[in-house]
Amino acid sequence: MDRRDRDADCLRSRYVQRGESASEIAEACGVTDSTVSRWLDRHGIEREPKYKDRDWLCDQYVERGRLQQDIADDCDVTKSTISH
Numbered sequence: 001m002d003r004r005d006r007d008a009d010c011l012r013s014r015y016v017q018r019g020e021s022a023s024e025i026a027e028a029c030g031v032t033d034s035t036v037s038r039w040l041d042r043h044g045i046e047r048e049p050k051y052k053d054r055d056w057l058c059d060q061y062v063e064r065g066r067l068q069q070d071i072a073d074d075c076d077v078t079k080s081t082i083s084h
Contacts, residue, residue: 008043011036015045019056022047023074051075051082 014020020028022036029036040047050056051071060066061082072079 006039008045011039011043012045015040015047019050021050021074049075049077051077057082 011025014025015022022033022040026033026036037047057071060071061068068082069079072082075082
């Protein structure tokens with residue numbers, strides 16, 4: 001893990017601008033999801049639920065072929081929340 005991964009600008013770029021999930025960032029950095037969540041909180045980076053973004057959800061489910069349960073797990077919600 002590179003210390004720059006914890007940098008506010010780097011996190012903002014990856015999470016907000018590029019739309020990477022905390023899980024994706026965690027995997028790339030070799031840390032846990034909760035570690036990335038702490039970094040986001042520490043820098044005051046707002047974590048609006050990505051599943052409420054229709055384009056993001058469509059990309060995940062239709063374009064990438066992800067299962068609803070996998071998306072739900074990444075977003076820390078139930079499968080029924082994703083299906084609605």
